[in-house]
Amino acid sequence: MSDSTGALDSATAVLRDAILGGQRRALARAITLVESTRGDHRKRAGALLAALLPATGRAIRIGISGPPGVGKSTFIEAFGGFLTGLGHQLAVLAIDPSSARSGGSILGDKTRMEALARNPRAYIRPSPSGGTLGGVARRTREALLLVEAAGFDVVIIETVGVGQSETAVADMVDLFLLLAQPASGDDLQGIKRGIMELADLVVVTKADGALVPAANRAAADLRLALHLMRPKTPAWRPQVLTASAVAGAGLDQVWGAIQGFRAAMAGAGELDQLRRGQASRALWREVQDGLADALRRHPGVAALAAQLEARVSAGEITPGVAAERLLERFLGPGGA
């Protein structure tokens, strides 16, 4: 199936070598390429990715999320500085399906994390502008592979927590880190439903000065909450830590926990299994998204779909009947 990998044209081969050489400019160009939806760009991106895949998979992939105001950028800036201080090469990708931001966002994301943006061991890539979550997720997954090929050994994927973006991120990283507020159970944490379930590690931020007691109370509350739930994997029981970006406190414990997680998962052979599962789920999600798009683009289906959806929500026909009629229109009598 040589066509699947595609023979590399010379320009793409040059791009591949430049990325393997860790050249930032080439990396940026390649990420722009995988972000493109143009057919010829997609083909070239596919060939490039296929050529780079052997050089991917070596980084620890960390997803980071948290409610608004939790101090995500501040934490990533501080934690990133800590990691590069240890000699790591850090890439930070953002996933934001809501974002209609263009090139301007580069400035946006970089000013959010000024020091990290100036840090030679760090690479910050702003979120690709808008589109469906499926599209954004695919582009982010491919950008993740590119930064790995470029030699970054720690990759942070930040989610702004729009729609199902946390679930998408959790399904493309090794470890999902949830940031929480130093607020006790009496005041609502505002953690989005379904998110705590994804967490392998919870870090209560702003644990400095007068907020230390509140941060410790919040950590205890969160430990209890997590304790009520069945662990995601037998190899790892989610942990709750406190940290302070300002005081730089607790960052070493956070990194220690992440390494502990990775060791436990790798030891149990679960890390590899996790990543294989993520890849095949991604395949089927993309197939489903593609099918849904094709259906919506199909002449005659779009109009019928709108009409049927209205009648379904009005309770005039059942979803089952409406679905059968849409499929029949799209696939033809035989197909449905």
Place this chain on the structure above:
Amino acid sequence: MSDSTGALDSATAVLRDAILGGQRRALARAITLVESTRGDHRKRAGALLAALLPATGRAIRIGISGPPGVGKSTFIEAFGGFLTGLGHQLAVLAIDPSSARSGGSILGDKTRMEALARNPRAYIRPSPSGGTLGGVARRTREALLLVEAAGFDVVIIETVGVGQSETAVADMVDLFLLLAQPASGDDLQGIKRGIMELADLVVVTKADGALVPAANRAAADLRLALHLMRPKTPAWRPQVLTASAVAGAGLDQVWGAIQGFRAAMAGAGELDQLRRGQASRALWREVQDGLADALRRHPGVAALAAQLEARVSAGEITPGVAAERLLERFLGPGGA
């Protein structure tokens, strides 16, 4: 679009009238009809459901789940007896994608809830045997409409908690009730990840005798855990109660909370909105499932799919490229 509702043949018209008359035999026959996957049965089921839809939607729809050993059947048996004692007509449906049980399950489910099975105001329908979750969910949603048309004003949909069945149930009911163990945070509750997020009401079971203190501790823990999460809707803050099926204690509070939930949601106009949303989501889920099935049945696609999935999990090609190639094979060069 008369073809969508379909002109009722006389047999179906008779069936419709018998169901509207509350005849159990006819109801059972109709549920068997919607469970059938035969094309002509599906058509007839669609026509029957369309004819009955005006008589649906009057029941309060309650989903019930909980970890193994929590005493689900015992609770439903006691709560069901309490409800019929108040004069309600109760239907209990079970959703179990894992179930390969045939007619034998009728006995199975009925012996699980002996008193309820003998109760003239209650109707217990065993879970349809196996199949994909999508198929089971569709059949359960349609059975729910049938029992509503037959005049049952309280419908309980029980999930055995296999795979994503809780999520499917939560998206077809008004209120999702989670049963929990009288165990404190020190011993793991074993609540499946992602389930607490679905709960509108949590009931700690076995709150009698020596277990009362443990039940109260568990209730406090669960209240705290729920308190950390953003509410599903502004109209309702999830509640945690304790109950004892054996002692019949707390059942009135559970029913009171359910009525309170319904009043709050109806008052805020959210109940109608919730149900409309559920119906259109169901439509698109069924369309997606149907498309995925058609793709897997497509000659030449199945083989390619297996091959590509293997290479994707082996990290030889990216999910994006594999998805594009599958879609191209299925829809043709133009479609993808």
